[in-house]
Amino acid sequence: MAVNLALIEAINLALKSEMKRDGNVVVLGEDIGRNGGVFRATVGLLDEFGGDRVIDTPLAETLVAAMAIGLSTQGLKPVAEIQFSGFMYPCVDQVVNHATRLRNRTRGRLSCPMVIRAPNGGGIHAPEHHSESLETTFAQMPGLRVVAPSNPARAYGLLLAAIRDPDPVIFLEPTRCYRLFKQPVEDDGEALPLDTCFIDREGSDITLVSWGAMMHDTRLAADALAEEGISAEVVDVATLKPLDMDTILTSVAKTGRCVIVQESPRAGGWASEIAANLAEHGLLSLFAPVLRVSGYDTIMPLAKQERVFIPDTERILKEVRKVFEAAPKG
Amino acid sequence: MDSNHSATRRVASFEIFYTQFLNQDGVACGDLPAFAQDREQLRAMYQLMVRTRAFDKKAVALQRTGQLGTYAACLGQEAIGVSIGHALKADDVFIPAYREYAAQFARGVPMRDILLYWGGDERGMNYESGPSMQDFPLSVPIGTHVPQAIGVGYAFKLRKQPRVVLVSCGDGATSKGDFYEAVSSAKVWNLPIVFLVSNNGWAISLPFSRQTGAPTVAQKAFAGGMPGEQVDGNDVIATRFVLERAIERARSGGGPSLVEAVTYRLHDHTTADDARRYRGAEEVEAAWARDPLKRYKIWMEASGNWSAEDEDKLQLEATATAEAAAQAFLKTESQAPESIFDHLYATLPKNLEWQREEVAARGPVGSHA
Numbered sequence: 001m002a003v004n005l006a007l008i009e010a011i012n013l014a015l016k017s018e019m020k021r022d023g024n025v026v027v028l029g030e031d032i033g034r035n036g037g038v039f040r041a042t043v044g045l046l047d048e049f050g051g052d053r054v055i056d057t058p059l060a061e062t063l064v065a066a067m068a069i070g071l072s073t074q075g076l077k078p079v080a081e082i083q084f085s086g087f088m089y090p091c092v093d094q095v096v097n098h099a100t101r102l103r104n105r106t107r108g109r110l111s112c113p114m115v116i117r118a119p120n121g122g123g124i125h126a127p128e129h130h131s132e133s134l135e136t137t138f139a140q141m142p143g144l145r146v147v148a149p150s151n152p153a154r155a156y157g158l159l160l161a162a163i164r165d166p167d168p169v170i171f172l173e174p175t176r177c178y179r180l181f182k183q184p185v186e187d188d189g190e191a192l193p194l195d196t197c198f199i200d201r202e203g204s205d206i207t208l209v210s211w212g213a214m215m216h217d218t219r220l221a222a223d224a225l226a227e228e229g230i231s232a233e234v235v236d237v238a239t240l241k242p243l244d245m246d247t248i249l250t251s252v253a254k255t256g257r258c259v260i261v262q263e264s265p266r267a268g269g270w271a272s273e274i275a276a277n278l279a280e281h282g283l284l285s286l287f288a289p290v291l292r293v294s295g296y297d298t299i300m301p302l303a304k305q306e307r308v309f310i311p312d313t314e315r316i317l318k319e320v321r322k323v324f325e326a327a328p329k330g
Numbered sequence: 331m332d333s334n335h336s337a338t339r340r341v342a343s344f345e346i347f348y349t350q351f352l353n354q355d356g357v358a359c360g361d362l363p364a365f366a367q368d369r370e371q372l373r374a375m376y377q378l379m380v381r382t383r384a385f386d387k388k389a390v391a392l393q394r395t396g397q398l399g400t401y402a403a404c405l406g407q408e409a410i411g412v413s414i415g416h417a418l419k420a421d422d423v424f425i426p427a428y429r430e431y432a433a434q435f436a437r438g439v440p441m442r443d444i445l446l447y448w449g450g451d452e453r454g455m456n457y458e459s460g461p462s463m464q465d466f467p468l469s470v471p472i473g474t475h476v477p478q479a480i481g482v483g484y485a486f487k488l489r490k491q492p493r494v495v496l497v498s499c500g501d502g503a504t505s506k507g508d509f510y511e512a513v514s515s516a517k518v519w520n521l522p523i524v525f526l527v528s529n530n531g532w533a534i535s536l537p538f539s540r541q542t543g544a545p546t547v548a549q550k551a552f553a554g555g556m557p558g559e560q561v562d563g564n565d566v567i568a569t570r571f572v573l574e575r576a577i578e579r580a581r582s583g584g585g586p587s588l589v590e591a592v593t594y595r596l597h598d599h600t601t602a603d604d605a606r607r608y609r610g611a612e613e614v615e616a617a618w619a620r621d622p623l624k625r626y627k628i629w630m631e632a633s634g635n636w637s638a639e640d641e642d643k644l645q646l647e648a649t650a651t652a653e654a655a656a657q658a659f660l661k662t663e664s665q666a667p668e669s670i671f672d673h674l675y676a677t678l679p680k681n682l683e684w685q686r687e688e689v690a691a692r693g694p695v696g697s698h699a
Binding site: 026052053055058060062063066067068069070071073074075076077078082086090093096098102103104105106107109111143145165166167195200242243245247306327 | 453463474479485514526556
């Protein structure tokens, strides 16, 4: 039976569900035990599964990542939480020099089936270093999977898939959407695929591509376009790596127009990777240049100006209009 | 700080102990441990030391003649590897840095694999036999592997397995945050971990006196609430004794500890280094007097456990073994180019299939000279 859940509740449900199903799943991180995590993603886990499997760690992010690596080499399935994306940088060394490589280095003898979860992006008026978008940092690392769900049902199904995956997964949760809306989620234990984009809504005039929290604004933009008689297809690239270009190319082959929306800085972002792939493989289906909507190539501003940085519906619609100016409908 | 002030009292104090059985002249002092009564064990330890040194010499020669990539020699530190190899049990896990080849050999890593690794072939980390099958591959980034021992030790504890993880690093690694995060947290869960620091005096060109203001590495254990001690890392009997004690403490629920094995890097940092740029010949010469092999051989002969005949035989055998490993390495066929994709993920994502196909279709390409 489906229950209406916010995204953070769906994360909690997925953790509970998988910990019940698989005794090898352990969760670890700072303040995740009695406190239930700073966003309450792990609330109730300590009481249900005990302190051996719900591990409050010392305040040391390198340790959290390294410990997850050690646990995973022993056949456990650690799900580590980093409190905010800006605190993930100490994990980068562990992830890029060890977690992503151990299978390759040992020709398959050892591996790291582990998940590092963290909230990603801004929009909640948090302090400095709490609002960064790190997906590109991780998406460039070979041997890794990077997932960025955009709604409760996908957060549930993708987290199950991430935990069950035999390789390391970075799971970036849209901070701004943790409690933004609810959606029916069924605790059916069904994992979603980790290599396929979701067609969030079908359309025929333009393809809007996004992921994570920006999916929310992208959906609003699609609503606004619908009122103008423009039918937008919205693609949710919830599995950023490996990147499923087939779904995007198929959509663009149908619509001939594409705008990609990301919150992270512009240069070298994942939108650029998608745009480059469209240039290589989809140019002949395009009526107009592919445009990007993104954060700026600046430091993430503090709370008062974070909305200057984070794209909104207005900025998305502005780029969409440019596309239709270049290639009018019909 | 005025410890005599009436308002100030002592809340903790620490002492650091140092263990040595064999002095640098091979003279034994103190009551030797039980294993020193076992002639076969003593001989096996000596044989492993000599074989490791012969291997090390061969590896350097291969590099100097353009047949091996950069190699990190273990010259002068063989006693530590031998001690790890003899102190760990088969079920334990070893997380090495990169100068503990003797331990790896003892745990089943073929000499050829070490050459494959430094020759630029990942298969040199796919240990296929013995206890090494559950060991980590050697770790080139300094100290980053140390906190991974926390996860391994935690897994043993969670499953109530009587297993121990030994993680080794050098003195340079003890300056890194990774090391401290591990040392600081191990006792929180009373994990079955032994931290072994081979303090060889030099981190490439930086002497230990410039690495830290602390006079010992051992004392860093106290910051994490666990025992720390020093041992003469060039005395194989002392090093094995101290490691076994630490390992059994960990196995029996006594928790983690740190062992600082004081040794000396007789070789350059790697074959790409020239230590003459930063340290004097007199220092190295003096260190040769503390050579772990020399003193052990003297004692083994004096205690009737080794003879000149044994020595001649072993030297020939060790050279031949190293030579055979070199031949096995040189004869190993290259991996197929597309193998760079084959262990990236458990299953190659479909978006990478074309890249693998392109590499496979192109076929082998020559390596750089």
